[in-house]
Amino acid sequence: MKKPESYLKSPDLLPISQEGRKITTLGFSFMWVGMVVVLATFAIGGAGVMSLPLPLVVFATIIGSVAIGLFISLIADIGIEHGLSFPVYMRAPFGTIGTHIPSIVRGVAASMWFGINTYFGATAMNGILNMLWGFDNWLVCFFIFAFVQLLNTALGIKAVERFADMAAPTIILISIWMYLELSGTAAAEGRNVWTWAENPVTGGAAFTAFLVVIFSNMGFWATLSADIPSISRFIKAPKFERNWFKRNKGAIVGSLIALPLTQTFMIVIGAVAYIAVQNYDPVLALQETATGLVLGILLLMIVLAQWSTNISANIVPAATIFSNVGGPKFPFWAGVFAAGVVGTVVQPWSLFGIIIPVLLIVGGILSAIVGILFADYYLLRKRRVNVYDLYKPDGQFKYAGGVNVAGFISWIIGAVVSYFFPNYSFLIGFVLGAACYYLLCKYWYFQKYLQAEIEDPSDEKFLGITVGRDWNLEDEQQQVELKNVK
Numbered sequence: 001m002k003k004p005e006s007y008l009k010s011p012d013l014l015p016i017s018q019e020g021r022k023i024t025t026l027g028f029s030f031m032w033v034g035m036v037v038v039l040a041t042f043a044i045g046g047a048g049v050m051s052l053p054l055p056l057v058v059f060a061t062i063i064g065s066v067a068i069g070l071f072i073s074l075i076a077d078i079g080i081e082h083g084l085s086f087p088v089y090m091r092a093p094f095g096t097i098g099t100h101i102p103s104i105v106r107g108v109a110a111s112m113w114f115g116i117n118t119y120f121g122a123t124a125m126n127g128i129l130n131m132l133w134g135f136d137n138w139l140v141c142f143f144i145f146a147f148v149q150l151l152n153t154a155l156g157i158k159a160v161e162r163f164a165d166m167a168a169p170t171i172i173l174i175s176i177w178m179y180l181e182l183s184g185t186a187a188a189e190g191r192n193v194w195t196w197a198e199n200p201v202t203g204g205a206a207f208t209a210f211l212v213v214i215f216s217n218m219g220f221w222a223t224l225s226a227d228i229p230s231i232s233r234f235i236k237a238p239k240f241e242r243n244w245f246k247r248n249k250g251a252i253v254g255s256l257i258a259l260p261l262t263q264t265f266m267i268v269i270g271a272v273a274y275i276a277v278q279n280y281d282p283v284l285a286l287q288e289t290a291t292g293l294v295l296g297i298l299l300l301m302i303v304l305a306q307w308s309t310n311i312s313a314n315i316v317p318a319a320t321i322f323s324n325v326g327g328p329k330f331p332f333w334a335g336v337f338a339a340g341v342v343g344t345v346v347q348p349w350s351l352f353g354i355i356i357p358v359l360l361i362v363g364g365i366l367s368a369i370v371g372i373l374f375a376d377y378y379l380l381r382k383r384r385v386n387v388y389d390l391y392k393p394d395g396q397f398k399y400a401g402g403v404n405v406a407g408f409i410s411w412i413i414g415a416v417v418s419y420f421f422p423n424y425s426f427l428i429g430f431v432l433g434a435a436c437y438y439l440l441c442k443y444w445y446f447q448k449y450l451q452a453e454i455e456d457p458s459d460e461k462f463l464g465i466t467v468g469r470d471w472n473l474e475d476e477q478q479q480v481e482l483k484n485v486k
Helices: 025-038 039-048 054-082 099-131 138-154 157-188 203-220 222-227 249-277 283-291 294-325 333-343 351-378 405-419 424-449 474-486
Strands: none
Touching: 025 157, 025 249, 025 294, 039 054, 039 249, 054 203, 054 249, 054 351, 054 474, 099 138, 099 222, 099 294, 099 333, 099 351, 138 157, 138 333, 157 249, 157 294, 157 351, 203 222, 203 351, 203 424, 222 294, 222 351, 249 283, 283 405, 333 405, 351 405, 351 424, 405 424
């Protein structure tokens, strides 16, 4: 006879043990190199140099990338400390049933990005095939490219890391080549890439434009900063390490070094592409300026980059979320292909024109969730989690019918207010989400629904890898059975 709580215990959503963590520090850094090379990154660079010189765009990008890298590193500790994925931990601030609503929002957003990046990569693939054999059908390329990426991800996280290890060095080398090609074109047009701006602004307008670049970069990665635990739970980390920085070294090196460096360089490429031919899309820009082998190699980089981005930043999070919603009968690989279907149905080829506004709005909506996660994990539970109850339908996270009302109130307030201030959406969403959640839970909701790890903040009971624990749900079941026997 099946246990009543089995629907919360999908095998792909159980805590990852230290033995199951396969991603190295270098591997996670290489994953970032691939993840950053997407059309939206280039678009931020192109939009930036419409009103600011490139040095200011670079400076703003570094600020935004380091800031969002810090948020990502903070939330990544949920996966590193406890081996938990995003939708499973979301049962704490939103409830065992309530987790599905914000999780699906993120899952659909990730699937849309999968579709957009697949289309971007498919146009590059089509360019290569057209150059080599005269084949010209981007839609066929789209479906082939989508299937190959989905299959790669369905094979598991190690296959994802192996691809990143192969693709990252190639992407770095070709990116340098791409920059040189586009800079040469700009110089031939008499434009200095480091001083040119299409419609330069000064004073308050320049400051506003500067902030837009900062928050565009932050909003772009707000999606991943929310569900980074779905990836970070696979990052290798030492047991019995109480120093937060040492324990999270793998996530920190990737998010605070690899992300800002790669993001800044790709912003530069998007800016230089716009300066050269008034189009931030390097695929189109290079087709105007390069030919033959040079063009083929540059387009190949775009294909590899979209592949690497999608499997890490979009398909893994979306598949984990859809698997959580579907339960044990909907495994991870089924979630992978569900993400592919959603990413295709939205017709991503029609979304390019609204990419920056969408980034800012989605960034605000999801940044409120990041704020809620931060307040719940660090400020209220102080990194201690009653993991066993996350998998029980009648445990402490059941709340009112499976819903944490305080989480939803905080999310709505943070998301709605940030919508009206799109240029600052991430900061407003994060601060309001965190503040509202902390106050509502501390002085109302957790007075009504007591949380074991808050009432008894025991390291031995509620910390994970810091005290050398791998959360094993079978161990907890055995303890219950022994008590019943006694």
